[in-house]
Amino acid sequence: MIYDVVQKLKAEGSSKAKIQILKDNESDLLKRVLLATYDYRVTYGIKQIPQYDFRYTVPIQTLDCALDLLIEFGKRKITGNAASDALANMLYSLNRGDAEVVKLVIARDLGCGISAKTINKAFPDLIPIFELMACEKPNSKTEKHLKFPCYAQLKYDAARVCVIVKSGLVTYYTRNGSVYQLSNKRLDDVFINASCGYNMVYDGELYQLGEDGKPQSRTISNGVANKLIHGTATEDQQSRAMISVWDAVPLKDLTAGKFNYPYEARYDHILHQFPAAFQPTTHICSTLEEVKELGRSYIAKGQEGIIAKNMHGIWDRKR
Numbered sequence: 001m002i003y004d005v006v007q008k009l010k011a012e013g014s015s016k017a018k019i020q021i022l023k024d025n026e027s028d029l030l031k032r033v034l035l036a037t038y039d040y041r042v043t044y045g046i047k048q049i050p051q052y053d054f055r056y057t058v059p060i061q062t063l064d065c066a067l068d069l070l071i072e073f074g075k076r077k078i079t080g081n082a083a084s085d086a087l088a089n090m091l092y093s094l095n096r097g098d099a100e101v102v103k104l105v106i107a108r109d110l111g112c113g114i115s116a117k118t119i120n121k122a123f124p125d126l127i128p129i130f131e132l133m134a135c136e137k138p139n140s141k142t143e144k145h146l147k148f149p150c151y152a153q154l155k156y157d158a159a160r161v162c163v164i165v166k167s168g169l170v171t172y173y174t175r176n177g178s179v180y181q182l183s184n185k186r187l188d189d190v191f192i193n194a195s196c197g198y199n200m201v202y203d204g205e206l207y208q209l210g211e212d213g214k215p216q217s218r219t220i221s222n223g224v225a226n227k228l229i230h231g232t233a234t235e236d237q238q239s240r241a242m243i244s245v246w247d248a249v250p251l252k253d254l255t256a257g258k259f260n261y262p263y264e265a266r267y268d269h270i271l272h273q274f275p276a277a278f279q280p281t282t283h284i285c286s287t288l289e290e291v292k293e294l295g296r297s298y299i300a301k302g303q304e305g306i307i308a309k310n311m312h313g314i315w316d317r318k319r
Contacts, residue, residue: 003097130177
């Protein structure tokens with residue numbers, strides 16, 4: 001059973017040993033479960049697991065059938081209450097171990113300390129690697145690549161978030177490809193509307209709004225972000241989630257690793273498609289000293305600093 005393999009992985013602390021466990025239990029079904037869980041291109045549209053009771057002493061459905069059902073969800077062939085009912089019917093028709101695996105697949109984390117990189121060491125190139133563009137720290141080598149005028153954007157002391165909109169479904173990812181268990185229709189609707197029916201990726205920062213409508217401290221925001229990863233955030237914490245959107249890239253180009261549109265055009269998309277509250281605080285600087293002074297001023301106010309960006313810089317999956 002795949003559930004037994006997951007438990008073995010969970011009990012093992014060594015990465016090398018986990019890789020060996022995967023190799024020793026190689027099967028088409030195991031690989032299918034791994035793909036269903038860790039392929040960031042896949043979406044299911046299920047935010048909550050419905051209540052269910054095991055109805056049959058002998059299971060009448062298989063894990064393969066359950067994974068087929070999830071594909072139907074991802075294709076939007078079954079949605080809303082019909083999807084919730086179908087999932088409940090499937091779960092109580094499985095054995096207990098397979099039902100637990102299905103719930104872990106939907107959560108996009110088998111909870112056993114493995115990642116796409118771990119899996120690919122056992123089964124090369126099975127899982128597409130989730131990587132985002134990152135920034136360099138300022139120094140004599142990196143500063144010479146900054147062209148003026150440039151954008152300089154406030155960086156909240158908060159958690160990185162990557163929002164993928166695919167087939168009208170919204171999934172929130174960490175910088176490493178784990179999933180935030182974030183259920184917030186207000187946010188979902190904003191990103192669905194911004195995508196205009198296309199499969200899109202939005203990069204930014206996830207933070208908590210205080211009662212005054214302002215960003216909370218790093219301690220509070222990142223504490224809630226960790227709860228969202230583990231699925232333990234309260235409804236109030238989920239409702240207070242907010243995102244500052246830095247970048248916009250088609251999903252196909254994230255997968256390819258490069259998007260040749262200049263940042264000026266990508267930023268323009270954010271300005272036109274997102275409400276002002278989602279737009280990053282942006283300045284235009286004409287000199288390196290302006291960039292540094294702006295960064296120092298935000299740090300003095302308790303922020304993390306700024307990110308300076310070339311207006312004509314393309315999106316490239318590297319630092």
